[in-house]
Amino acid sequence: MGKTITEKIFDAHCVDEPFSGTKVLSLDAVLCHEITTPIAITDLMKRGKDRVFDPTKIKAVIDHVTPSKDSKSATQAKILRDWAHRNNITDFFDIGANGVCHALFPEKGFIRPGYTVIMGDSHTCTHGAFGAFAAGVGTTDLEVGILKGVCAFRKPETIKVELCGSLQEGVYAKDIILELIRQLTVNGATDHIIELHGPVVEAMDMEERMTLCNMAIEAGGTSGVCMPDMKTVEYLWPFIKDDYESKEQATQAFTQWHSDSDASYAKTITLDVSTLEPVATDGFKPDNVKKIKELGARKIDQVYIGSCTNGRISDLRIAATIVSGTALAPGVRGIVSPATPAIYKQAMEEGLLASFINAGYCITNPTCGACLGMSNGVLAEGEVCASTTNRNFNGRMGKGGMVHLMSPASAAASGINGYLTDPRDV
Amino acid sequence: MKSFGGPLLFLDRSDINTDEIIPAKYLTEVSKEALKPHLLEDLKLEGFDPSAPSIKEARVVVTRSNFGCGSSREHAPWALEVNGITAVIAESFARIFRQNMFNCGMLAIELEKETLDKLFSLQSKEGLSCEIDLEKSQIQCLENGTVIFSTSYSVDEFGATLVQSGGWVDFADSRY
Incomplete structure (x- = not known):
């Protein structure tokens, strides 16, 4: 075996x-x-x-x-x-x-x-x-x-997830993991590892893979895991280049960790991502996931783009492209929190921060801040946030607040309209 | 041997998360005792009043599945512990929360749904309390001194050892 x-x-x-x-x-x-x-x-x-x-x-x-x-x-x-x-x-x-x-x-x-x-x-x-x-x-x-x-x-058991098909425009890694959590439920992966496979994962960069693995815990999972490959090596190359003769050699060496083809799994889930649409959570549990189009035009008070789920440079690029040349809807507050100083600097050099500021967003320093309601963007009672974070628990972003979890594209689009919006509609 | 038991607090809901047990805004506290007034402050449960005296008297929580899901904050079991609650009986727990309880020498007991339903059926009884016998792995509920519910339970050997020995730091320090 x-x-x-x-x-x-x-x-x-x-x-x-x-x-x-x-x-x-x-x-x-x-x-x-x-x-x-x-x-x-x-x-x-x-x-x-x-x-x-x-x-x-x-x-x-x-x-x-x-x-x-x-x-x-x-x-x-x-x-x-x-x-x-x-x-x-x-x-x-x-x-x-x-x-x-x-x-x-x-x-x-x-x-x-x-x-x-x-x-x-x-x-x-x-x-x-x-x-x-x-x-x-x-x-x-x-x-x-x-x-x-x-x-x-x-020793945890493993749930194998095969992601196949190809993503429609406006659908991202965040939508995939939210859909997986919906299918697994909030304790469907307790004491299990969620092992991610398939052509969709192989095509993803490391930032997208981190977004997937980041929310394994919302299904109760001990961890998410992806097989290390050339993408992993490319990301790590500045740190490992002295240890390996070439990227190919490093990639080969890392295959020692790959799951064997005859490994045993608690169960296997196959998800064809081709039919996925932009989704968001509703209510206070991360497995309560619906198509944004089905949620209807829910009014929002705040947009939050940041966190360990979606505060990386690729997330800011996607959101900035959508907000560029637009403005936040009247009465909506926009907060962008680049996750690290390097991301902040990169976003500044690429002009992404200017796009956000021109649209009416505030840029905070890198911090977890608003995601868990500790600082920098806490909601008041009854307020609603379109958020790229990972938890929508009651009181999470502030007592009496409501957090709808979604992709950076969906959050950015929602900011323009002032209500939950499918990013393909802006 | 440590003893566990006393008045029960029934929380009839699944998926009670760590933010509900202790909100993140109190995580800047550096003493466990400071968490005491804020236990279950944000719990969403009909009819639940976090300031009710019965909560201060409770020594054992009885709840449904996936208790303690969400954050890794050990502040959640600590908030229970500083309020005198050292055992939780549930259908299931979130992994990190369950381990945190054992690591602190607290008792996390999982019961089958049918057994738990029987326990919940007693929740309206006045003066109900329970005794947990670690050696026999048995829970008994008493109404005015009379046993009206009894069940055995099992906890894995590692968890049971941590409860007996007072937690993971002492265990690990003597062994590694």
């Missing part, structure tokens, strides 16, 4: 099986941000164990609330900053260099095929796009990861 990519990564990293079915894995990267790490740090200090297993394998960023908005968030940032300095964590990203963790860390080349990655953040599943096992964990798992470089998992 063959193995899945996840089984291969588990086999290569398993250091202990304390109980049947529980695998303790060695970690290649422990990622940290200022919301879930400080309590781990203070607990380690309290235990007299203020140290890290390997400072080169720990990466830290202040991204959720930055620049700090009040004394409490400033204290969190300070705890993380002081800890990073104290423990010689050189890959620490503070104001001026910081950005949304799941966009920043891949951009820095920290995630490689075959890696085991944890972070105290549920959207860590994003990094599965690189052919890694990447899982969100709580603060206690993070604390042990920091101290010992290990984490325990039940």
